[in-house]
Amino acid sequence: MLDGCDLAGYNSNRFDIPLLVEEFLRADVDFDMKGRRMVDVQNVFHKMEQRTLSAAYKFYCNKTLDGAHSAEIDASATHEVLLAQLEKYPELGNTIESINKKIGEEVIVDFARRFVMDNGVEVFNFGKYKGKSVAEVLKAEPQYYDWMMRGDFPQHTKQKLTEIFTKTKLKKV
Secondary structure, eight states: OTTTTTEEEESIIIIIHHHHHHHHHHHTTOOOOTTTTEEHHHHHHHHHHHHHHHHHHHHHEEEEEETTTOOHHHHHHHHHHHHHHHHHHHGGSHHHHHHHHHHHHOOOOOOOOOOOOOTTTEEEGGGGTTBBHHHHHHHOOOOHHHHHHHOOOOHHHHHHHHHHHHHHHHHHO
């Protein structure tokens, strides 16, 4: 059902999509995010107005959100809010790329945001190596890979770390 689909939602980049990916990994379902684009309606709203979904719904649609936190009601309200945002803020454009460019959405590698892209290179986004190339750190300190794999990190973070580690190892050959 989701093949070839881009994904959007309210707080979806930090909650729904990481949760979805983790569940697919637990269920051993192949769900590739490559080529998919994401837009988080909450990010647009927070950049432009700084409020909750209920406040956004009231602000943009002039409606009261009855039944908030029901998946169907929240999804429907999110859709209405996005359409109203595009109308209210023409500077956002009407594509995922133009919206993300305007709000400054960072390019993430994993959904827990432990790694982000910096000039086309995966870098750590936490801890003592924040801002350092993941590949370079793994070359210099391969035990860091083992520490992270044994640590309490999400499966998706470990999957991306393994991809970077494998790619790093293959470049040595």
